[in-house]
Amino acid sequence: MSETPLRPPAEEGVRPFVLEWWMPLAVFATAWLIRLYRLAYITNFIDDRYLNVPSAFNFTERGLLGPDNWWTQPAKHVLLYWNIHLYGNDAVGWRMREVLFGSLAVLLVFLIARQLFRQPFPAFAAAALYALDPLQIAFSRASSEDVPAVFFMLAGFLLWLKAIESDRFSDWLVAGALMGIALALRIHVLLVLAVMVGVSFWLGRKKGSSHLAGLVAHLLIVPIGMYLLWWLPYFLAGNTLGDLWSLHIDTYLVQTAGIFPNFDPAILRLAGARRWFTGWVGAGNAISAASDAREVTVMTNNPAIWFLFIPSMIVLARDAWHRRDAGLTAVIASFLALYLLFAVVPRDVMVYSALAVIPFGFLALGLALSKMPQRASFAVLAALVAWSGYLLPLMMATNLAGSPYRWLLSRLGM
Amino acid sequence: MKALKSFIWPLSAVAALAVLMISLQAVGLAASRASQDQRVIEGKTAAASISELRAAGVRGRTVLVLDHRARIVDRMWLTRTMKSLSEADFVPPAHDYDIVSSMILCGIATEVLFVPPPALWGEQAARYGERSDSLVEGEGYRVRFYGVPVHLTTQDEVISRRDRLIVYASSELLGEYDAEFVKQVTDPSRCDYLIVTGEMK
Numbered sequence: 001m002s003e004t005p006l007r008p009p010a011e012e013g014v015r016p017f018v019l020e021w022w023m024p025l026a027v028f029a030t031a032w033l034i035r036l037y038r039l040a041y042i043t044n045f046i047d048d049r050y051l052n053v054p055s056a057f058n059f060t061e062r063g064l065l066g067p068d069n070w071w072t073q074p075a076k077h078v079l080l081y082w083n084i085h086l087y088g089n090d091a092v093g094w095r096m097r098e099v100l101f102g103s104l105a106v107l108l109v110f111l112i113a114r115q116l117f118r119q120p121f122p123a124f125a126a127a128a129l130y131a132l133d134p135l136q137i138a139f140s141r142a143s144s145e146d147v148p149a150v151f152f153m154l155a156g157f158l159l160w161l162k163a164i165e166s167d168r169f170s171d172w173l174v175a176g177a178l179m180g181i182a183l184a185l186r187i188h189v190l191l192v193l194a195v196m197v198g199v200s201f202w203l204g205r206k207k208g209s210s211h212l213a214g215l216v217a218h219l220l221i222v223p224i225g226m227y228l229l230w231w232l233p234y235f236l237a238g239n240t241l242g243d244l245w246s247l248h249i250d251t252y253l254v255q256t257a258g259i260f261p262n263f264d265p266a267i268l269r270l271a272g273a274r275r276w277f278t279g280w281v282g283a284g285n286a287i288s289a290a291s292d293a294r295e296v297t298v299m300t301n302n303p304a305i306w307f308l309f310i311p312s313m314i315v316l317a318r319d320a321w322h323r324r325d326a327g328l329t330a331v332i333a334s335f336l337a338l339y340l341l342f343a344v345v346p347r348d349v350m351v352y353s354a355l356a357v358i359p360f361g362f363l364a365l366g367l368a369l370s371k372m373p374q375r376a377s378f379a380v381l382a383a384l385v386a387w388s389g390y391l392l393p394l395m396m397a398t399n400l401a402g403s404p405y406r407w408l409l410s411r412l413g414m
Numbered sequence: 415m416k417a418l419k420s421f422i423w424p425l426s427a428v429a430a431l432a433v434l435m436i437s438l439q440a441v442g443l444a445a446s447r448a449s450q451d452q453r454v455i456e457g458k459t460a461a462a463s464i465s466e467l468r469a470a471g472v473r474g475r476t477v478l479v480l481d482h483r484a485r486i487v488d489r490m491w492l493t494r495t496m497k498s499l500s501e502a503d504f505v506p507p508a509h510d511y512d513i514v515s516s517m518i519l520c521g522i523a524t525e526v527l528f529v530p531p532p533a534l535w536g537e538q539a540a541r542y543g544e545r546s547d548s549l550v551e552g553e554g555y556r557v558r559f560y561g562v563p564v565h566l567t568t569q570d571e572v573i574s575r576r577d578r579l580i581v582y583a584s585s586e587l588l589g590e591y592d593a594e595f596v597k598q599v600t601d602p603s604r605c606d607y608l609i610v611t612g613e614m615k
Contacts, residue, residue: 058560062521065561169423210420217427225431228438234561235438238446238474238524250558253549 023124024110031131032103035140038397039099040092042287042297048094048143056080063237071251074230075184076145094143101151102140106131108154109359113366115161116327125381126366129305130359132388135282137395138299139352146355149185152178153192154359157334160196161327163218164203172218179219180226187251188356191337193223199326199333258347269413270299271348273339277306281351284414287397298394300412301351305384309335309361312368319367335360446474446524448578452602455609460513463582463609467522472580472607477514477523478572478599480583480591483538484514484528484564513582518562522580526564527572531590535568542566569595580607 047068055068059077068077079097087093110127117123130136140147156178163171179196182189197219204211231244269283282300313332320328338357342349369377394405453470455463517523530538542548542555549556554566565571569592581600588596588610600608 064519064521066559070558070561210424213421213424217424221424221427221431225427225434228434232438232441235442236445237521238442240442240446241435241439243442243524246563247558247561250549250556250563254547257549 023120024107024114024127027110027124027127027131028103028107031106031140032099034131034137034392035099035102039095039141040090042095042141042397043091044285044287045095045142045297046144046285046299052076052080052143053084053089053094056084060233063233063235063239065234065247070247071254073145073184073187074234075181076148078230078233079145079148079185080143095141098140098142098144098147101148102136103131105136105140105147105151105154105359108151108158109362112154112158112161112359113363115158116325116331116363117367117370119370121377122366122370124366125369125377126362128381129365129384129388130362132385132392133305133358133362134298134300134302134388134391134395135351135355136358137392138297139355141297141395144352145185146352149182149189150355150359152182152185153189153356156182157192157196157330160200161330164200164326172214173222176218176220176222177226180223181230183223183227184230186356188338188341188353191341192334192356193219195330195333195337199330203326255345255347268348270350270352272351273342273349273353275303276301276339276351276354276357277303277310279303280408280411282412284409284412295397295399296394296414297397298409298412298414299351300394300408301354302388302391304387305365306354306358306361308365308368309358312361312364315368315371316364331360331363335364442474448475449606452605453607455607456611458609458611460611461516463611464513464516464520464522467580467607467609468520473521474524475522475580476525476527476577477517477580477582478527478529478605479514480529480531480581480588480596481513482530482534482584482587483541484526484530484566514564515559517582518560524562526562527575527579528564528566529569529572529591530566531587532569532592533590538566573598579605580609581605582609583611585610 051068055066055072056077058064058066059074060081065072065074080094083097084093087096106127109130110123113123113126114120136147156175159171159175159178162168163175175196179189179193183193197215200215200219201212204215234244270281272279272281275281280300280303282298284296284298287295287297313335316328317332319325320332335357338360342353342357369381371377372380393400393403394408400409455466458466514523514526514528518526528538539554542557545555545557547557551565551567552571553568554571556563556565558564573595579599583600599605
């Protein structure tokens with residue numbers, strides 16, 4: 001791997017702001033509107049009323065890790081707590097955080113793709129398809145922590161890509177801090193951080209010990225510090241560093257031993273990481289206790305598109321090899337590391353864990369589409385957008401009775 | 415000198431992390447400070463005793479439970495029953511029938527040591543062993559409720575610890591424990607709150 005990136009240089013000259021930003025902002029605005037649509041109408045979604053909301057109050061005010069699973073990370077609770085204070089203790093207040101971070105994650109996919117590929121088409125393709133992904137939409141309208149975790153992970157990844165190119169202090173610092181926040185939301189982000197550390201050390205191996213010490217500070221010390229800060233309510237409740245360490249040991253033991261109590265059988269319909277790219281994995285959620293049985297929000301993968309991640313990763317790997325590009329290599333390594341973890345861990349992994357994996361898949365897909373002849377790439381992108389658009393009503397809390405989705409709903413056991 | 419300068423940032427980051435860790439440790443220790451005196455609460459219901467501890471500002475402590483069982487309610491049941499948990503001004507109640515959960519929810523206990531009478535050890539070990547979320551720990555087990563570790567443990571292991579305890583004991587069962595053990599854990603040097611109630615139903 002070369003120390004200097006061999007990707008094509010960025011376009012020269014100062015382009016007007018509108019020309020530079022209209023495309024990402026248009027994709028972001030579309031994503032925002034889709035995620036906001038009929039949000040208040042969903043008064044019931046998995047885990048919100050009975051788990052996530054009381055856990056947010058319990059942790060932030062009393063340092064207690066429950067009634068949600070006690071091994072859940074702390075930033076989830078604190079962010080939701082302040083979100084409720086901003087937007088109100090109701091269906092909108094419980095989920096506005098995800099709407100915001102889910103839409104911003106789409107913008108980040110665009111910016112990462114532009115940083116990696118230096119062309120608008122793969123960036124637009126990756127972001128547009130990601131914006132319309134059924135799983136990303138469904139969980140951008142829920143109160144769970146996966147979407148904010150992905151947002152901070154992608155933001156950290158983007159800053160890291162800039163840092164390995166510019167070697168600017170502020171880029172390194174912010175990248176480390178963002179990854180620390182992401183870790184405080186979902187611990188599996190640690191794998192992406194490990195990839196970033198590994199690639200950074202490889203690139204900087206000949207730059208001297210002070211550079212390597214700087215990397216340790218930026219990518220290990222800063223994330224650890226940021227991670228610890230989110231645990232402040234736990235310390236305020238009378239716990240010590242030893243207690244926190246013991247909590248993490250137990251988390252590791254529980255996760256690796258496959259001990260998972262109290263999972264609702266309905267939630268287990270979402271299990272099955274090995275089928276993410278080849279079959280439908282999902283379930284429906286009645287949007288309110290009084291709603292029609294067909295008035296649901298569906299949480300599902302999208303195998304027709306996700307399957308394309310596999311050949312796209314091969315295309316990306318070929319490009320990474322030819323260009324000796326650290327950023328592209330990190331995308332592939334992050335995708336593989338996260339997916340392999342979920343595929344081999346000895347417990348049920350729910351489909352929402354795929355939210356951390358798919359941004360890297362969409363980046364590869366965007367690049368793969370751009371490698372096709374221009375007409376074909378536009379045609380394939382249009383077909384994929386049309387397919388995603390067809391699935392869109394499944395996540396929009398509309399009444400699906402008599403709809404053209406019976407084949408899919410029956411596959412999802414609805 | 416130049417070499418030293420280039421290490422200023424990494425060294426500063428390490429120092430900042432050390433300061434943060436020391437501060438968090440200090441916050442945790444300050445929040446769980448034990449009293450130097452011993453106070454005995456006798457003959458009250460469990461809920462009333464817990465209310466008294468809360469009124470005294472006791473929190474973040476290790477609680478030793480000496481009783482025939484330490485029931486931990488199912489967290490899903492608890493949540494669905496107490497819907498008001500999602501309200502900002504909600505105050506967790508104390509239940510006479512569920513001392514361990516109540517002490518944890520009220521923030522009094524950040525660690526629970528449950529020692530059943532020796533004659534009941536086998537029965538309790540079997541109960542904990544059946545739980546899908548219990549981890550083997552020495553001769554006993556460890557489960558977590560709202561993140562707080564609850565240890566099913568032996569008299570010897572409690573004696574070997576050094577921390578100051580809140581002792582919660584059922585008066586009818588105290589005679590079933592080793593007298594030396596009871597004497598040691600209820601001594602004012604080890605225990606700042608001794609709560610003796612009737613048998614917990």
